[in-house]
Amino acid sequence: MGLDDAAVKPHEQLASILAGDMEAVGVLIRERMASEHAPRIPEVTAHLVEAGGKRLRPMLTLAAARLCGYEGTDHVKLAATVEFIHTATLLHDDVVDESSQRRGRPTANLLWDNKSSVLVGDYLFARSFRLMVEPGNLRVLEILSDASAVIAEGEVLQLTAASNLATSEEIYLNVIRGKTAALFSAACEVGGVIAGAPEAQVKALYGYGDALGICFQIVDDFLDYGGAGDGIGKNIGDDFRERKLTLPVIRAIAAADETERDFWKRTIERGRQEEGDLEQALALLAKHGTLDSTRATAIDWAGKAKAAILELPPSELRDVLHDLADYVVERVI
């Protein structure tokens, strides 16, 4: 790869290769988020949709289908479905997390109210199901409806695990597999399925999405303790303040001496946080090297994603997906 190529980030390369398909996805999303009777619905949805995330998930579906040689148009419907599911979960997440900012803008629950976020999220879920029915492929329906259940399950698990110091790495993995990786893996898998790809390729696509999603979330959780001001739209320490047990903290608790354990008990379990506690938490993560080890774990998962995607036949898209895994961890290197 030359120097010029290196400047173009993999998700931008992906967007450029898939520009025509993504255009069609955008048109479909705008069309299907409309509501005959309730104008509040497209208002709320547009606020989020037009904030313009990277649209990584629908691009994964399109890329997976294309790299398996798909030449039809149903992958556009599935990509829009995936983005609708994602948007619906964001609306509900912001209610559950009582967030006031997302992608650097005020959240819908702040601009309108929690009620609108709950109900518009429900509408988008329903619309996503309606859309995924259209290609008439039952396996696709199974994969995406299972993924939706696993997402909700992961969120509930996160809710009940919050502030619980006994949260293990295994539970953490279940949480992030649910809340993040399930949609990544389903997005990739349905691309392969709709393309009629051989089972081994579908499995590899699933494995790629799963590992990429896990990697993505671990990096996010890392950045919450170490990535201020990089434009991720999060403030350092949000997870700490919300008493979420993420990997850096889980590992610091596992390595804690008695005094440190008391600190975590007070701040996370009982939620009695004081001035200077975030700094103390950061010092403990540094002392036990858990940000470093969390980064190493993320790199591990990026490696698994790369290995999985290399099981697919060589193509430009495959190489971009390969590089995308590196790019996801690059944010923490």
Added chain:
Amino acid sequence: MGLDDAAVKPHEQLASILAGDMEAVGVLIRERMASEHAPRIPEVTAHLVEAGGKRLRPMLTLAAARLCGYEGTDHVKLAATVEFIHTATLLHDDVVDESSQRRGRPTANLLWDNKSSVLVGDYLFARSFRLMVEPGNLRVLEILSDASAVIAEGEVLQLTAASNLATSEEIYLNVIRGKTAALFSAACEVGGVIAGAPEAQVKALYGYGDALGICFQIVDDFLDYGGAGDGIGKNIGDDFRERKLTLPVIRAIAAADETERDFWKRTIERGRQEEGDLEQALALLAKHGTLDSTRATAIDWAGKAKAAILELPPSELRDVLHDLADYVVERVI
């Protein structure tokens, strides 16, 4: 009908005729509300499921299938799907309405929290979609996913119409068709579809469910101003306090003189309610006879439901569904 028969209410007759099927629905619901990782999910769901509503909606699906001569088992899956969708919407409704009581018990949002209600509702939605995929009937999937979207749309419309004195009877009809009738009509329609019934019968079943659902909701809205202590688990005036524009109030506003209009503006539009306002509202409904005319409208819809169901071939189930429409309005006679 003899005196003995008259004592058995139509929904009890329905429950008795469909006892075997409903048993299977109950087993399936308990099985599918489980969660491998998040025990909070079945806890919250069981609280609601075991509060034991009349399970009218799943019975409609079973009855529709059976009265079209269906002898398979997929109708049980669809009935459980319908009940899951209903349970999910109840969980979200209680969050949106900030309710503290349902079916005479504390709501899940009160016992646990809003977060759990939102996320467990999402899980049930996803599980309902997973379940409805199993019979492998695409038309059923279209009907039920459309109904889910219309339900959410109706709720959003209700939210934005609340406290708006310009709410017309037409908007009201759209709201209740969404929030209530859409699931009744879909429940009936999919029963006919899964049975492979002729198109005219499927259409009649849809019409029956639509009219029954509208009738059901109008009666509910009537009882909110006139049915205290009859065990519906609601307090008189809840809708008034929540500034919901329901039929009795819409009609009273349409007939209001200037002073009365000021009253409605203050209490509903601006929400400045004082001691004695509910009594004054009730007096205005009485003055303009809008509880009577609301009752008459409900009876009209019951008539439409009865006419629709009579288009189906004669059978015991058909007659019970016919009587069910009378029973729904009987609550207000």
